Amino acid sequence: MTLTEFLAWEERQEMRYEFDGIQPVAMTGGTVQHEVIGDTLRGLLRAALRGKPCRSLGPTMKIQTNDRIRYPDAFVYCMPVAANETVIRAPVVVFEVLSPGTSRIDRIEKLRDYQATASIRRYVILEQSSMAAMVFTRQGESWNAQALTGIDTLHMPEIEVDLPLADIYADTGLTPTDGVVATDPPPA
Numbered sequence: 627m628t629l630t631e632f633l634a635w636e637e638r639q640e641m642r643y644e645f646d647g648i649q650p651v652a653m654t655g656g657t658v659q660h661e662v663i664g665d666t667l668r669g670l671l672r673a674a675l676r677g678k679p680c681r682s683l684g685p686t687m688k689i690q691t692n693d694r695i696r697y698p699d700a701f702v703y704c705m706p707v708a709a710n711e712t713v714i715r716a717p718v719v720v721f722e723v724l725s726p727g728t729s730r731i732d733r734i735e736k737l738r739d740y741q742a743t744a745s746i747r748r749y750v751i752l753e754q755s756s757m758a759a760m761v762f763t764r765q766g767e768s769w770n771a772q773a774l775t776g777i778d779t780l781h782m783p784e785i786e787v788d789l790p791l792a793d794i795y796a797d798t799g800l801t802p803t804d805g806v807v808a809t810d811p812p813p814a
Contacts, residue, residue: 629693633713636695642686645695646735653697656725659754659798663723664699667752667794671700674787680704680718690715691739691746698736699723699752702785716745718784723752737762741769747784757795757802776802 627635632645643650656664664685671682684700690713700721703714720740724733733751740749741762749762757776762769774780780789792802 629690629695632695637712642688642697643695644688644697647693654725656723657754660699660723660725662797663752663754663795664721666797667721667723667789668700670789670793671702671787674789675702675785678786680785683714684721688713689717689720691743694739696720696736696739702782704785717743718745719748719750719782720746721750721752724754733760748782750780752794755800757791757798757800759791776800 627645627649629645629647632643632650636643636645636650642653644653645651668682668684675682680702681704682700682702684698686697687701688695688697689701689703695713698717698720701714701717702719703717705716707714722736737749737751740746741764747764751760751762753759759774759780761772761774761780763772774791776792776795778791780791780794782788
């Protein structure tokens with residue numbers, strides 16, 4: 627199946643499907659925690675981008691990554707698009723909230739897709755069970771990875787937005803130190 631064939635086929639489906647470059651992949655449902663994190667993130671992004679040229683969308687809008695179609699939990703794009711557009715082709719920042727069933731896909735397959743898409747400058751993977759994120763940032767031809775916890779701020783200079791991780795997780799019941807491994811103090 628080609629990308630063009632997939633897009634025509636998907637328009638006739640009741641469910642959402644991603645396209646892995648070969649075949650459709652059905653989207654699975656998420657947890658309440660997953661949706662709370664995604665919804666809070668999208669609200670924070672909308673507020674932070676108000677009056678700026680970039681916009682945030684997700685999770686029902688699709689993006690194109692080379693010859694694949696993805697439905698990230700949230701993303702930011704900065705190019706004008708027609709109101710009737712169904713695919714965003716130049717996302718700048720992409721967010722995925724991990725689910726137990728999608729961890730490998732988000733950490734490996736989608737990371738490779740997003741890294742191969744020239745417009746994407748930053749890919750953020752948000753944990754669901756702790757205030758934590760892995761942030762992958764394009765630096766020329768290379769990518770840098772950074773781990774954040776609930777006490778950190780997610781800096782996104784490419785869209786001129788900084789978001790404290792604790793704000794993204796504000797309504798989850800998690801605390802900034804959930805999942806943070808304590809280290810012993812150095813010997814005296």
